[in-house]
Amino acid sequence: xxxxxxxxxxxPSDREILMTRLFDAPRRQVFDAFTKPELVRRWLLGPDxxxxxxxxxxxxxxxxxxxxxxxxxxxxxMAVSGTFREIFAPERLVHTEQFxxxxxxxEAIITTTFEEQSGRTTMRQTMLMASREARDGVLxxxxxxxxxxxxxxxxxxLAAMAKV
Numbered sequence: 001x002x003x004x005x006x007x008x009x010x011x012p013s014d015r016e017i018l019m020t021r022l023f024d025a026p027r028r029q030v031f032d033a034f035t036k037p038e039l040v041r042r043w044l045l046g047p048d049x050x051x052x053x054x055x056x057x058x059x060x061x062x063x064x065x066x067x068x069x070x071x072x073x074x075x076x077x078m079a080v081s082g083t084f085r086e087i088f089a090p091e092r093l094v095h096t097e098q099f100x101x102x103x104x105x106x107e108a109i110i111t112t113t114f115e116e117q118s119g120r121t122t123m124r125q126t127m128l129m130a131s132r133e134a135r136d137g138v139l140x141x142x143x144x145x146x147x148x149x150x151x152x153x154x155x156x157x158l159a160a161m162a163k164v
Contacts, residue, residue: 007148015135017127019144021151025158027116030123031090033154034112035059040067043153046146049073061087065095082110090114097127104137106130 008020023030033039041055046069054068066081079100086094097108109128114121129135 007144007151009139009144011135011139012126014132015129017129017135017138019125019127019147021123023121023123023151023155023158024119025121025162026119027114027121028090029158029161030121030154031093031114033157034093034123035089039157043157044150045069045153047149054079058084059087060084082107085109103141104129104134106134108134 006021010018010020012018033043035057037055037057040057041052044055044067045052049072050069051072052067053070054066056067057063057065061084063084064081065084066079068077068079070077080097081100082096082098084093084095086092091114093110093112095110097110098106107130110125111128112123112125114123116122127135127138129138
């Protein structure tokens with residue numbers, strides 16, 4: 001089950017980033033891993049050496065979420081929050097995203113879809129940024145390295161869930 005698929009990052013428009021990743025697990029499990037705090041805090045950590053002391057998710061339209069990451073070596077924290085706009089379990093999530101200490105300008109709208117075929121799930125996540133400059137800044141940040149490391153952790157977690 002290791003490395004079901006590598007992260008693919010594309011730019012479908014001048015304000016969008018599309019991340020696509022295949023997981024060797026049923027759609028419901030992948031959706032749950034994106035929406036249940038006890039699962040999210042195990043994998044959505046970015047590069048090694050970070051933890052998530054705060055993971056609050058009120059999974060309903062109009063509900064809020066908040067994640068706080070901590071660098072375990074330095075103690076530095078980074079936080080993001082947003083509001084759920086659409087929830088169609090287990091197919092689609094739409095939410096806003098804004099960092100407390102913004103590293104890109106404006107708010108992003110994140111649309112995540114989950115498509116299952118033969119017990120494997122393709123996740124597509126589109127980030128609609130406030131501007132082309134915001135999109136380009138995110139792309140230049142190297143964020144895909146931390147995202148892929150998180151998805152590798154998620155893959156490991158999904159494999160462990162399948163054994164239970």
